[in-house]
Amino acid sequence: MNPAESETVLRRLSHYARCLRRVIGIGQNLVTSEYLAGPCGTTAASVRKDLSIFGEFGKRGTGYDTRELLSAIEKVLGIHDPPHLVLVGAGRMGRILAEDGIPGSFYSFLAVFDNDRDIVGTDLGEIRVRHTSEMKVVLTGNNRFIGIVAVTPGSAQEASDLLLACGCKSILCYNMEPVSVPEGVGLRYVDMPTELDMLCHSLSHENDR
Amino acid sequence: MNPAESETVLRRLSHYARCLRRVIGIGQNLVTSEYLAGPCGTTAASVRKDLSIFGEFGKRGTGYDTRELLSAIEKVLGIHDPPHLVLVGAGRMGRILAEDGIPGSFYSFLAVFDNDRDIVGTDLGEIRVRHTSEMKVVLTGNNRFIGIVAVTPGSAQEASDLLLACGCKSILCYNMEPVSVPEGVGLRYVDMPTELDMLCHSLSHENDR
Numbered sequence: 222m223n224p225a226e227s228e229t230v231l232r233r234l235s236h237y238a239r240c241l242r243r244v245i246g247i248g249q250n251l252v253t254s255e256y257l258a259g260p261c262g263t264t265a266a267s268v269r270k271d272l273s274i275f276g277e278f279g280k281r282g283t284g285y286d287t288r289e290l291l292s293a294i295e296k297v298l299g300i301h302d303p304p305h306l307v308l309v310g311a312g313r314m315g316r317i318l319a320e321d322g323i324p325g326s327f328y329s330f331l332a333v334f335d336n337d338r339d340i341v342g343t344d345l346g347e348i349r350v351r352h353t354s355e356m357k358v359v360l361t362g363n364n365r366f367i368g369i370v371a372v373t374p375g376s377a378q379e380a381s382d383l384l385l386a387c388g389c390k391s392i393l394c395y396n397m398e399p400v401s402v403p404e405g406v407g408l409r410y411v412d413m414p415t416e417l418d419m420l421c422h423s424l425s426h427e428n429d430r
Numbered sequence: 431m432n433p434a435e436s437e438t439v440l441r442r443l444s445h446y447a448r449c450l451r452r453v454i455g456i457g458q459n460l461v462t463s464e465y466l467a468g469p470c471g472t473t474a475a476s477v478r479k480d481l482s483i484f485g486e487f488g489k490r491g492t493g494y495d496t497r498e499l500l501s502a503i504e505k506v507l508g509i510h511d512p513p514h515l516v517l518v519g520a521g522r523m524g525r526i527l528a529e530d531g532i533p534g535s536f537y538s539f540l541a542v543f544d545n546d547r548d549i550v551g552t553d554l555g556e557i558r559v560r561h562t563s564e565m566k567v568v569l570t571g572n573n574r575f576i577g578i579v580a581v582t583p584g585s586a587q588e589a590s591d592l593l594l595a596c597g598c599k600s601i602l603c604y605n606m607e608p609v610s611v612p613e614g615v616g617l618r619y620v621d622m623p624t625e626l627d628m629l630c631h632s633l634s635h636e637n638d639r
Contacts, residue, residue: 228438228628229437231627231628231631232621232624232628234627235623235624235627235628236624238627239623240608259608259610297631298627298630298631298634299630299631299633299634300627300630300631303630304630304633306626313522313526314526317522317523317526318622323622323623323626325623326623326626326627328623328626365633367626367629367630367633390633391629391630391632391633392629393622393625393626393629395622399449399468401468407628407629407632407633409625409628409629410625411620411621411622411625412441412620412625413527413532413602413604413620414444414448414532414534414535414537415441415444415445416602416618416619416620416621417515417532417535417537417576417602418440418441418443418444418447418507418509418535419437419440419441419444419616419618420576420600420601420602420616420618421507421508421509421512421513421576421600422440422506422507422508422509423600423616424508424513424574424576424599424600424616425507425508
């Protein structure tokens, strides 16, 4: 990773990209750094600094060209050509994910797997749920995907292992159960407990500020 | 914030705390830094460094006393006395949150609000859903809580404003819609789109490594 591309900066770029898609959606051609800063919880100066790392964008007093900036950010993040998503676990949480999609993004689900015979064969949005035993056949020849693990507690490692056996290089766990993956495989968690702890930390140190 | 208490270190402490609760749950009195490192995706050296910031823990070759370490981490994060949670939005996502609770943590829901007359009066686990118009009365005198916003798209700001009007100082949005809050109020998002973008970034820069 380029040292400029710290986790913090990359996370902010991801927010800027969603913000830009929204404003492009309402027909806006220009945005200011102040505008981008607001919803991302940062300052206009930080926005300008973040963006200056990746090139020369925007003009003082005019702002950024929304499409040009979005396209540049998408390239940095690699999301100009987003990988597909493969969901393992079509229970309550999995259903919401597959049916509602990923807001503000262009990720789409390639396949959904479960091992519950009552769920296999049902449809989630436009995708038919397949049995996990079909995973290898379905995913053969396609290893540029992100595996989403949304299984019941106790099954996250098993689900991850199935994905890894299909060449999966990136896993997002929708379940805080720790999972082990080989070096070189990306692993992240959608991490409500940690976010709560961060808020709790701020609350309990309010008087320090 | 103490400079040692960077976001990254605090997030790891939150993971260590959940890991320690699990091992305490299975009766383990000691853990090594290697053990804590594994599920948190870090190294034993990082674990030792993170923990050394907050005091002297553990003995070389023996490991950390699980209860002592958990108690110290809980104090740093302020989670030895966790604030209650107040949920706004008892739709599909809200129901899962309130019924399943927050895995590996001791946060509990104080109240759940919605403005849909069909949902108000129903029970989520042991909590009755109340109408948002009751929020002020229910929350009066209690401002040490984290508000969880899990409403339908388009309503996140309105839900946050209701919480803020009740003295809420911390909001976690389960919805990526950007929300504005006054300075001094903690705001975080459970951020699936950003996590996906981070994985995507790693995938697309795999060849750089």
